[in-house]
Amino acid sequence: MFPHPRPCxxxxxxxxxxxxxxxxxxxxxxxxxxxxxxxxxxxxARGEQQQTRAMPVPRDPPPRAADPVARTEPRPVAPPAPRxxxxxxxxPRPMYECVTPDGExxxxxxxxxxxxxxxxxxxxxxxxxRNPLGDNVGGRRPPPSEFRPGAPRPLPPGAAFAYPAGTWVxxxxxxxxxxxxxxRLSDRRYELDRRYNSALQSDRVRIQTEQRxxxxxxxxxxxx
Numbered sequence: 200m201f202p203h204p205r206p207c208x209x210x211x212x213x214x215x216x217x218x219x220x221x222x223x224x225x226x227x228x229x230x231x232x233x234x235x236x237x238x239x240x241x242x243x244a245r246g247e248q249q250q251t252r253a254m255p256v257p258r259d260p261p262p263r264a265a266d267p268v269a270r271t272e273p274r275p276v277a278p279p280a281p282r283x284x285x286x287x288x289x290x291p292r293p294m295y296e297c298v299t300p301d302g303e304x305x306x307x308x309x310x311x312x313x314x315x316x317x318x319x320x321x322x323x324x325x326x327x328x329r330n331p332l333g334d335n336v337g338g339r340r341p342p343p344s345e346f347r348p349g350a351p352r353p354l355p356p357g358a359a360f361a362y363p364a365g366t367w368v369x370x371x372x373x374x375x376x377x378x379x380x381x382x383r384l385s386d387r388r389y390e391l392d393r394r395y396n397s398a399l400q401s402d403r404v405r406i407q408t409e410q411r412x413x414x415x416x417x418x419x420x421x422x423x
């Protein structure tokens with residue numbers, strides 16, 4: 200085994216041998232007549248004492264993977280998430296067309312139409328009766344009844360008038376399509392414009408109030 204030579208000389212020889220792409224290299228230890236020691240990669244000169252040793256050629260380690268933290272290029276920044284948008288959708292207000300028992304038509308904001316209280320006798324069917332004169336129209340009237348109504352009697356204490364019985368009458372109503380609602384609002388707006396010029400000052404205030412309501416509804420429900 201060789202005594203330890205100078206490290207710098209040994210590394211220089213290994214580097215020179217590594218250029219030949221060999222798996223191992225032979226190192227020659229030469230000692231001349233004066234006792235001076237030298238290391239070389241070729242055989243010693245004549246007259247020098249020679250010792251050899253085979254050593255593996257050092258290889259460079261594989262390159263290290265780049266540290267992601269040490270990278271100098273800036274990392275891409277994700278764009279901020281868009282803020283949620285709140286969209287409020289208003290349901291168009293319905294409009295109803297109602298028909299009275301007499302066939303009259305009108306519009307209403309509710310399905311109730313125009314309910315009204317009427318006496319029950321107005322709903323009773325009309326029954327045709329025979330003329331008490333019979334065929335003797337224009338002749339002598341029959342004798343009056345012997346019944347003679349007396350003077351009206353006063354109401355007893357605590358009594359009150361009784362109103363005739365009645366009932367609520369509701370017309371038949373059905374919802375109009377939205378396109379028809381918008382068309383009728385536009386017609387009403389045009390009619391108010393025509394009436395405005397000839398209306399009195401007190402009526403103009405009422406017309407302007409109704410026009411503002413129609414304009415707001417056309418904007419919300421019809422996109423106009």
